[in-house]
Amino acid sequence: MSINGTTKICATIGNPVEHSLSPVMHNAAYEEMGLNFVFLACKVLDVKKALDGVRGLNFRGLSVTMPHKIEAMKYLDDIDETAQKIGAINTIVNDNGKLKGYNTDYAGTTLALLEKTKIKGKNVVLLGAGGAARAIAFGLKKEGANITIINRTKDKASGLAKFIDAKVDDLSNIIKIKVDILINATSLGMDPNVNISAMPQEYFRKNMTVFDIVYRPKETKFLREARESGCQIVYGYKMLLYQAVAQFELFTQKKAPVAIMEKALLDALERKN
Numbered sequence: 072m073s074i075n076g077t078t079k080i081c082a083t084i085g086n087p088v089e090h091s092l093s094p095v096m097h098n099a100a101y102e103e104m105g106l107n108f109v110f111l112a113c114k115v116l117d118v119k120k121a122l123d124g125v126r127g128l129n130f131r132g133l134s135v136t137m138p139h140k141i142e143a144m145k146y147l148d149d150i151d152e153t154a155q156k157i158g159a160i161n162t163i164v165n166d167n168g169k170l171k172g173y174n175t176d177y178a179g180t181t182l183a184l185l186e187k188t189k190i191k192g193k194n195v196v197l198l199g200a201g202g203a204a205r206a207i208a209f210g211l212k213k214e215g216a217n218i219t220i221i222n223r224t225k226d227k228a229s230g231l232a233k234f235i236d237a238k239v240d241d242l243s244n245i246i247k248i249k250v251d252i253l254i255n256a257t258s259l260g261m262d263p264n265v266n267i268s269a270m271p272q273e274y275f276r277k278n279m280t281v282f283d284i285v286y287r288p289k290e291t292k293f294l295r296e297a298r299e300s301g302c303q304i305v306y307g308y309k310m311l312l313y314q315a316v317a318q319f320e321l322f323t324q325k326k327a328p329v330a331i332m333e334k335a336l337l338d339a340l341e342r343k344n
């Protein structure tokens with residue numbers, strides 16, 4: 072599809088954005104579907120000015136990444152109820168100059184997990200209580216999971232647990248809990264710290280489904296040890312994929328070509344390794 076006078080423009084905004092994988096996924100999907108859209112990456116320091124620009128230039132949508140996920144909310148005309156509750160957005164849709172914020176991060180995790188396991192009624196242990204953990208916890212709660220939060224800083228675990236009506240525990244107690252789904256929502260194990268895991272290997276049990284939000288490397292130490300312990304694993308890139316799938320559907324109002332987006336993402340990750 073060549074760019075012309077009717078091309079709709081979408082972009083990811085953040086700082087840094089040089090290594091963003093959103094353009095490859097979205098552009099591959101536009102090409103596959105023959106849509107006259109283009110997806111760019113814009114390094115943004117001042118989010119207010121960027122959103123004025125989106126209105127002025129009539130961009131169709133934005134993927135919002137660090138560090139703007141909370142601040143951007145101040146400058147929107149409307150915010151989806153779930154994103155409001157989570158307290159962060161990662162997506163903005165521009166409908167005739169009216170900007171509405173959404174959060175597709177929580178749906179990303181839910182859809183990634185649902186490929187491999189049911190969530191309703193399952194015991195989920197969430198490692199971490201930061202921004203990513205908050206969106207994930209919210210999605211899991213919505214799906215009807217029983218959630219336990221474990222975090223280095225106890226106050227943050229308690230705060231999140233109160234918000235979604237979950238339990239709090241210590242990592243060392245994990246062997247005493249019947250865990251169906253275990254999620255690392257901390258940054259531990261992210262490249263270049265690839266020899267660190269969020270949990271000692273002896274805590275894995277073979278009936279667990281284990282998910283890591285870290286996607287560089289594709290298989291973290293946490294996931295490798297889970298796999299070696301007989302657990303079913305879900306790669307972190309799946310969350311990245313499915314949050315983009317949900318964004319694509321918001322921007323274009325069409326069903327996303329998931330397999331094409333997944334291939335584009337995996338190829339890009341491969342190139343970067």
Ligand code: ATR
Pocket residue numbers: 198199200201202203204222223224227256257258259
């Ligand atoms: P994000 O928005 O990406 O979730 P964040 O809000 O900084 O980032 O949260 C990072 C998470 O990783 C937190 O749960 C953090 O634990 P604390 O709340 O105790 O800071 C966790 N984390 C980061 N480094 C850690 C480490 N070395 N050991 C244990 N937990 C760590």
